[in-house]
Amino acid sequence: MKPALACAIVPVFCFALGGTLAHAQSAEASPAGFDCAKANTRIEKIVCGNPTLAMLDRETTRVLTLTREDASVSQPNILKDQDNWLKQRNECLSSTDRERCLADSYVGRISALRADSPTARAAKAGISLGPFNAECDNGNASLTVVFVNSKPSYAYVAGRKDAIVLKQALSGSGARYEAQYPKGQARLWNKGNAAQIALPGGRDMSCTMTPAGK
Template sequence: MRAHRNALRIALVATLAWGGTALAAETAGPSFSCAKVETGSIEQMVCTDADLSALDRKLAEVYGEATGKAANEHPPMLKAEQRGWIKGRDDCWKADDRRACVEEQYRLRIAELQAKYRLVPSTGPVRFACDGTPGNELTATFFESDPPTMIAERGDEVSLMYSQAAASGARYQGRNESFWEHQGEARVTWGYGAPEMTCRKAP
């Protein structure tokens, strides 16, 4: 009888241990199911890489927070943008270093959502007058995302820029815009091939 109870106890412990391991494995995976991902796909890479899985879970968390902020967004852009982002992530199979490409895609997207939907602390808005012309203004808001980001507004145009390494000051780069501030003065390029402007903090 005692042997039977011991056998049951061992079986129960083994079952609990297996269940805990399965739960831990599930928790450690990405936010999506790995059951039917294609072999050799970017999704499979995310499923089998603990750090990429963690970034995927972080993105899912941030996306959920952004969804709450975007409830009254017209037109609704968030879902469409996310679908486009997934396509861009999956295009990393073309990159020389696929893993580095995927990791960068996740980090930039997380930072973008944190800035765009004001999910992290920020500084600003800070106004800059450019080229000595009062009407030529740029407004910058800086966000404590990872990597740090800024949203710059000039007229009716908006640019999201990411922090770049700089020997001095703070440098940010967007799609066709750049911003480098040092001691209250900023050098700004706004638009592809546009001349550089000198901007100073407005009083």
């Protein structure tokens, strides 16, 4: 199954498909958000050698650049957050599941930057979309969701206390994402603005997704 593009994931809030396809193809054909010919650290070589991580790195660089150009964002805070994130990302080198750790780290950073910057959210290019507010079980639960349409695609789901990253899985209809956590499986299925979301070890909740405030 091909990774869902933004219009397939949340068609109600779709941006121009032509621009999305053009950037996705460019990201796939190009290396990471830095010059892979000059990669000299272990983490840089790992990212450049993995097409998915290279796409995620490229998207992180794109969204970070837009955020750095956003006058409404505290630039000292962004620089501090970026330094902290780089340290956290590099700790994945010692992870027993290095690829998942790195992918989760990139998806989390993309989601944080999109949440911080109206300029990043408004840009009509790239492979990320959101955040969306997900009101679940008639307003009894509120979550935030960001989609990253790399290959494979990912969904970032954040609640009041915790955040999880889900990886795209096969689905007969709509888009489905799954991940296993110590407390149990987590999953998200959505079609249009309707979604079913289960946090780790929890039950499926019926949710309605709407764009977060700009």
